Amino acid sequence: MRSTKHLTALLHTVLQELGLPWPEKTTIEPPKDKKFGDLAVNCALLLAKQVGKPPRTLAEEMAKALLGASADIAKAEVAGPGFVNITFTPQFWQANIVRTEEQGDAYGSSTLGKGKKMQVEFVSANPTGPLHVGHGRGAAVGDSMVRILRFSGYETQAEYYLNDAGNQMQTLGLSIWLRVQELVGNSTVPFPETCYQGEYITDIARGMLQENATLPTLPEAEGRQLCYETGLALILDGIKNDLKNFRVHHDVWFSELSLVANGEVERTLNAMKASGHVYEADGALWFRSSALGDDKDRVLRKSDGSLTYFASDIAYHANKYNRGFDAVIDVWGADHHGYIPRMRACIEALGRPAEAFDVILVQLVNLMREGKQVAMSTRAGEFETLEDVLKDVGVDAARFIFLSRKSDSKLDFDLDLVRQRTMDNPVYYVQYAHARVKAVLRRAAEQGIGTQASSSLALLQEEEALDLLRCLDRFPQVVQDAATGCAPHFISYYLMDLAGLLHKYYAVHQVVLAENLEQTAARLRLLQSVAQTVKNGLLLLGVEAPDSM
Template sequence: MNPKEYLQTILSDVLKEMDLAWPEKATIEPPREKKFGDLACNVAMILSKQASQNPRQLAEQIKNSLSSHTRDLKTIEIAGPGFLNFTFNKEYWLTTLDRISKETESYGSSDFGQGSKVQVEYVSANPTGPLHIGHGRGAAVGDSLARIMRFAGYEVTTEYYLNDAGRQMNVLGISTWIRYQNLCGLQIALDPDHYQGEYLIEVAETLHNEYSISLLDMPEERAVSICRERAMETILDGIKQDLQEFRVEHQIWFSENSLIQDNKVEQTIDWLKKNNMAYDMDGAVWFKSTILGDDKDRVLQKSDSTLTYFASDIAYHKDKYDRGFDLVVDIWGADHHGYVPRMKAAVQALGRPAQSLEVILVQLVNLLREGEQVAMSTRSGQFVPLKDVIQEVGTDACRFIFLSRKSDSHLDFDLEVVKRKTMDNPVYYVQYAHARICSLFAKAEERGISALNRDLDLKLLDTQEDIDLLKKMAEFPEVVASSAKNLSPHHLSYYLMELAGLLHRYYTVHPVLAADNQDLIQARMVLFNAVAVVLKNGLKLLGVTAPERM
């Protein structure tokens, strides 16, 4: 139980004795200034009217009653109009070490999600070209969020929506067909809206090696179809390989084309019509999105019977809910922000609350090299594939940097800066904290010092630096749960930076193996071992390794 949960539990017990219930609007948060204690609570101010007392009088009564419920509080002070400020004693913070030593790899996990079924869909890039660094950021966010939510007690399914139908796939087929014809000696130029990347030359070469020039003898529609399927298959294999190297998992690969083949799009349109959420006008089918907050009604099926992407998306989300998910999380590029209200409206039309769909927007990454921007465009072919970035700077650096800021904020990613092994590099800063502890343990072993003597008096850990580390480690389960609740993996990266900073400061202020007292040395090593566990657990949730040497 983290400090907030613990405090809320004992406060609830006190209130129950006073015939008062814990109010929904009560908060327990760290005060703005450390001098006011570890945590502050506003419960007395919220319940004063119900208790027929002024807030300070009620706070005093709560304070006096708490002494019979806990010995873990060093001080309880009443501040301002009735805030209760709490400071825990050192013995309470030391219990964190015992909990970490018992739970190890599971420390930080919880049942916060209570088994709620969640589907997280991410990347879902059209199979028209290799993944670029922007896709990588969305992949890191989605995969890490899934890890965090599972650790926090949610039942999570990860999914990739494969856009294997529609105009873009036809353009891919034509672009590959032209490249193939070029290899057969025909001088045919690509149009500006065709895919220009050289990766299609490689696809055309495999087709030429297999078919020689025989595709030229086929009806063009058949030849383009073969080119389209081969290009999609080759590109998709590359996408899967890149994601595997990036430590990104997708349990389900869902085909858009399967929705069409199984008539699920048409069935969804019929369902919307029957429920008075769609109508026919001017030969087209329209969705009544305005009655649910959209600025205008949207076309589902054009007058030429062509289905829109929106129609497929509604059918896809209906399929998600039909599979029993309580919450659907979509991770999209920031350029899709205008699409969010439309999909929220669609979800409500399907009979689900708007909050059963959460959309995380991911800003593109500004890829730099020594401060100079590197252009990215799939169609023009002028882009740096994600796999090249991974090969240059490593998966750890990529993932951590992608998760070092909120996903909808701009991110500059300078390849040269990320490769530097300095304390200015965030991923190095955190990983080095773990490696530093491992190095300390190796030196201790060389000197015959037992690293984890459990029979020590851990009260020797009495400096401010000790308490700071203990408090920060006690926060970890709450940080994980909060990251899951708010769908914000970057909170975890912030936390790890702070924990690493406290570790580096401690190492500077207290040279561990240089202490005169052997019991103190071993007590500090128990402390450091706990820090290593938390760092490793946190990094694992971000999909980043915790190296023992650097």
């Protein structure tokens, strides 16, 4: 935030002139009530004892020094036990319009992550069925995180970990094979509950029969393998198509099977054994994770010689770091919460610092229709696919709603609400802010009025205008906080605030004034800056900013 950075620099200068050190616990933040100013500083409270002065006395000295240090400060007042409240001049806030105009589509971007290579792995759904609405939330979170990191200067790669090895793949092959036999009348037993129940399994089986009528006569092992390979390919194509339609892109699709096939799992386990992090006991191979913060040690290879999922996960993360990433972010379902300590232990065992690994947890989505929750069960094949939701409400609505709450909190997705073109619909509320500005600009242009750069921004003195300008100032910091905090929802929260201030301004002030073209031009520039910021924020969420609605 430009205001915070500016005040921080001024404070450093003032404290140096007063012969005082910079307190480690200094806070510079907006007061709870804006009538007390734009920013509040607690330095005097922290330094009073060291200086031997009452906090308010020291605060008065600091306030006087700050007031004289910059023409940007309109007021510096002492409040409470010793806070200094700062109020900036309208001219200081008006300068945000020039910054927004100059930076355009880059407004809010930074070089925060310059020189750092990041990887975000997300969705990574088992290719055993179509993506459902829960996968959609994880896809929106991961893709938005990639956009935010890139906007913040990080070199960022988006990756999908393809779980194409293990029992679930064998179950997929078996499920299709049994449906094939069922379709030709060879099956006399009920379809197993442990198999995948969805209608898509039957559709795959039917399609395979149309391509190869002799399929049911193949030896079972050969038939199941063919069913697995065909099913995997078809389902994966469907997943990729759904993600493309959802504006989600992965740079890399990484195969779990490749880790096992090229011996990387064994090499990783041997390396960890050599470093003392892996040991053998009771005929099994164990990871000594309890020594690194986990609640107990974990099995990597069972006594029957089969590898656990965790063994592949360790090798996969070792592979990530070996590819040169400084840090990795995994997007997981909230049911994997208990998996985090053992993975953190794994990262430490691989010789990486704690900050080189982060996890974003994504909670369940409760899909609501006509006020009732839609029952969903993936195994039973009873769920709303992402494809169906997108057809129902559209990409913009789905992405914004998925990102409208903290990802590890449960989300009620009201299908009826997001179809409505009303201010109660948060997607419409924000997008309409952009469209509303564009409509005003078109009307002004029809009257021959433009956003002349020479217009006097000093005319923007109304409280509603200053509130908008203060909010514009927050955007770069919100983006940085979203990047460092792995929190895309910060962007949607901010956009709701900015849109609300825009709608309030529009309700109170007429923008196009035929009798005052100078005032009109200034207001048009303000609104154009708001629209630019809304557009930039929506882009980070993967949502379009329409010019008309």
